[in-house]
Amino acid sequence: MEDSQTGPTAVPSRRPPAADPPVDDADLAPPGRERLVRLAYRFCWDHHDAEDLIHDALIAAEQKRAQLEDQRKWAPWLYRIVIQRCLLHRRKTAVRRRHLVGIAATRIRSGADRQPATRIETRELGEILKTLLAELTERQRTAIVLRHLENMDYRAIAAVMQIAESTARVHVRAARESLRRMILERYPEWAGAHDK
Amino acid sequence: MTSRHTDNVRCQDARDLIHDRIDGVAEASAIEALDAHVDICADCRRYADQMRALNDAFDQLRRESEIPQAPAAPWYGRLARIAAAVLIAAGAGWYLIRSRPSDDRAPVVRIAHSPVEPTQAVQPPRGASPMPVASVELTGKSASSFVAMPRESGHPRVHVYILYPVSQAAVARGDS
Secondary structure, three states: OOOOOOOOOOOOOOOOOOOOOOOOHHHOOOOOHHHHHHHHHHHHOOHHHHHHHHHHHHHHHHHHHHHOOOHHHHHHHHHHHHHHHHHHHHHHOHHHHHHHHHHHHHHHHHOOOOOOOHHHHHHHHHHHHHHHHOOOOHHHHHHHHHHHHOOOOHHHHHHHHOOOHHHHHHHHHHHHHHHHHHHHHHOHHHHHOOOO | OOOEOOOOOEHHHHHHHHHHHHHOOOOHHHHHHHHHHHHHOHHHHHHHHHHHHHHHHHHHHHHHOOOOOOOOOOHHHHHHHHHHHHHHHHHHHHHHHHHOOOOOOOOEEEEEEOOOOOOOOOOOOOOOOOOOOOEEEEEOOOHHHEEEEEEOOOOOOOOEEEEEEHHHHHHHHHHO
C-alpha cells in the first residue's frame, strides 16, 4: 500500500483516532416514554409491539432501578434495557419477520408501488432498509439505528452501547457497508442508478 | 482498496472521508480534496452517490417513523367533552339519589315491647281470647309522618303492622 499523503491535493491527514475521552453518562438526557416508543418502533416497525415493549421495559427498569449504583447512568441504562428487549423481540419473531420480509421484497421488486419521481426511489430504499436492518449484526443494527434514525452523536451511542466512540464509528460504518453490499446483491440495478 | 489516481488520494481514504462527510465531521479542506477525487474516480463517485442515497433514505425513514402527535382538539371539541362529562355525572348522581335507601322515605320500625318472651313457648289463643300485641316505635326523620297500625297475624310471635301516612291513618283506622 502506497503512502499517498504527500501530493499537493492529498487528503488532509485524517486524524488518527485518539484515545477516546471517557463518556460521561450524565450527558445523555433521560428519554421520555414517547421517545422510547419511537426507538422501539424503529427496531420492530410495529406500533403495537413497540408500545408493548416499552410498557414492559419501563416496568422492568423501575423495578431494577434500585440496583443501579450510579443514578446518573439511568438514561443510557434505560436505553440499553429497551434495545435489549427490542433485539430479543426480533429474535423471537424472526420466523414471522422473514415471511413478512419476503412479502415486502416481492412487492418492492414487482414495482407494484412504483411511481415516477426520484423521491419514490428514496422511499423504496427506505422500505428496503427496514428489511435489511434486521439482517445486520445486533451491534451494527443498534449503532446505525441510534446514529441514523435516532440522530444520536457518537458520544451518546458509545454511552448507550458501553463501547468507545471509535468503536461506535466502526460499527456504523460497517453497517453502512453491509447495507450497501446487501442492496447491491439483491437489487443489482441500484449499482447503475447513480451513474451520471 | 489501494488504487491511486493522479490526485494522490487513495480510494480507501476517500471512502473514509465520504463517511466523515455523512457524519458531518469532515474538514472543509478534506471535502475539497474528496470532491476533486470523486471527479476523476468513477468507483468512488459511485460509492459516494450510493452512500448519499443511503443517507437520504435513512433521513426519509426517520421522518416517516416519527410517531404522529394527536392534533390538539378544537375549543368546541373540549367544550363538548366537558358538557358530556357533566351530563354523565349529573345522570349518575340522579340515579344514585333515586336508588339510595333513604330514611326520608320510610321510618325504621322497632319492637318496643313484646308481650311474649323470646324463649317462652306460646300457643295461639283459642276461642275469642285476644291475641297479645307487641308495641312498636318508629324512628327516623319521617317517623312523625307515619302511623304503624297492627293487623291480626294469627300467632302470638308474629306481629303484623302496616305503615300508613298520617294523612290516611284515620281512614285506615276506620276501615279496621
